[in-house]
Amino acid sequence: MKWGVLVFPGSNDDQDASWALSEVLGQEAVALWHKEPDLKGVDAIVVPGGFSYGDYLRCGAMARFSPVMQSVRSFADAGGPVVGICNGFQILCEAGLLPGALVRNRSLRFISERVKVRVENADTAFTRRCRSGEVLDIPIKHGEGCYFADEQTLDDLEARGQVLFRYVDASGEPTPEANPNGSLRSIAGVMNVRGNVFGLMPHPEHDVEAMTGGEDGRKLFRSLIDSFEQRSAATAPRSSAAEGRP
Amino acid sequence: MTAKVYVTPKRGVLDPQGKAVQHALQTLGFAEVGDVRIGKYIEIQLEEGGGESTSARVREMCEKLLANQVIEDFRFEVGT
Numbered sequence: 001m002k003w004g005v006l007v008f009p010g011s012n013d014d015q016d017a018s019w020a021l022s023e024v025l026g027q028e029a030v031a032l033w034h035k036e037p038d039l040k041g042v043d044a045i046v047v048p049g050g051f052s053y054g055d056y057l058r059c060g061a062m063a064r065f066s067p068v069m070q071s072v073r074s075f076a077d078a079g080g081p082v083v084g085i086c087n088g089f090q091i092l093c094e095a096g097l098l099p100g101a102l103v104r105n106r107s108l109r110f111i112s113e114r115v116k117v118r119v120e121n122a123d124t125a126f127t128r129r130c131r132s133g134e135v136l137d138i139p140i141k142h143g144e145g146c147y148f149a150d151e152q153t154l155d156d157l158e159a160r161g162q163v164l165f166r167y168v169d170a171s172g173e174p175t176p177e178a179n180p181n182g183s184l185r186s187i188a189g190v191m192n193v194r195g196n197v198f199g200l201m202p203h204p205e206h207d208v209e210a211m212t213g214g215e216d217g218r219k220l221f222r223s224l225i226d227s228f229e230q231r232s233a234a235t236a237p238r239s240s241a242a243e244g245r246p
Numbered sequence: 247m248t249a250k251v252y253v254t255p256k257r258g259v260l261d262p263q264g265k266a267v268q269h270a271l272q273t274l275g276f277a278e279v280g281d282v283r284i285g286k287y288i289e290i291q292l293e294e295g296g297g298e299s300t301s302a303r304v305r306e307m308c309e310k311l312l313a314n315q316v317i318e319d320f321r322f323e324v325g326t
Contacts, residue, residue: 057311057312058314061311061314093316094314099316100316101314101316101317103255103259103260103317104260104262104263105262106260106262107262108262108263108266146260148259148260148316148317149316150258150316182260182262
């Protein structure tokens with residue numbers, strides 16, 4: 001499976017995302033520079049974390065105007081899978097590919113720590129390697145990760161199963177203390193209605209090797225790889241054995 | 247011509263910066279201070295043009311880029 005990792009001026013998790021995909025998960029990963037509209041025939045796109053365009057105006061606000069984002073929009077409109085991590089999540093919200101917005105952490109502090117998130121819906125292309133209710137241990141590092149949307153939008157997200165991750169405590173409960181940034185309803189990651197665009201504040205790409213803290217992040221990438229392989233198998237020409245049947 | 251654009255957090259959106267400043271002002275003895283909201287002020291120099299269409303253009307700028315209407319309100323003035 002061929003993955004594209006976007007690179008904006010100010011991206012800083014693009015190399016980690018590429019490393020996780022290529023070195024750890026054995027995928028092909030190519031960098032997609034923000035000025036190039038060519039997506040190089042990739043099967044999935046990662047919008048990585050960082051501080052694209054210096055977080056000028058609002059986090060993610062400028063990135064959506066780059067040539068590559070116009071292509072990403074068409075790719076997503078055609079059903080292509082897109083994952084936005086941290087700043088990538090902010091960019092996808094600003095671009096209108098995901099509902100809501102990310103605002104300043106309630107504490108006003110930049111937070112860098114490991115947190116627990118509960119998988120709220122394991123029946124998606126992004127979470128199928130997880131169990132519903134499973135608690136993942138995963139790092140966050142952000143200053144603007146407080147998820148906000150109006151009440152109606154939040155209700156709709158919940159009703160349609162678009163909330164994929166929620167911040168929880170060790171026992172799996174979404175308590176106020178376990179909510180690191182003040183996100184409404186403890187939301188850590190949301191998916192679009194169609195189910196092919198996902199944004200999350202936690203960093204699965206920093207969570208793929210035991211040596212650096214854990215491997216739970218692999219499940220997210222593996223889920224997409226499974227989905228891709230299943231889709232490829234379904235659309236591949238029938239084998240000669242099948243065709244040979246009377 | 248100049249457009250002065252004010253972008254503020256919507257009511258109901260947590261504004262921790264405003265809260266922190268509110269507490270700081272109260273700590274300094276300004277007991278009369280109530281809610282504080284912190285937003286942005288943007289000044290845009292514009293080429294001379296028609297009055298009404300200028301306003302429409304600035305509104306479009308706000309809607310498309312300067313404010314994120316999920317979390318922010320905006321208002322503006324166009325003058326010389």
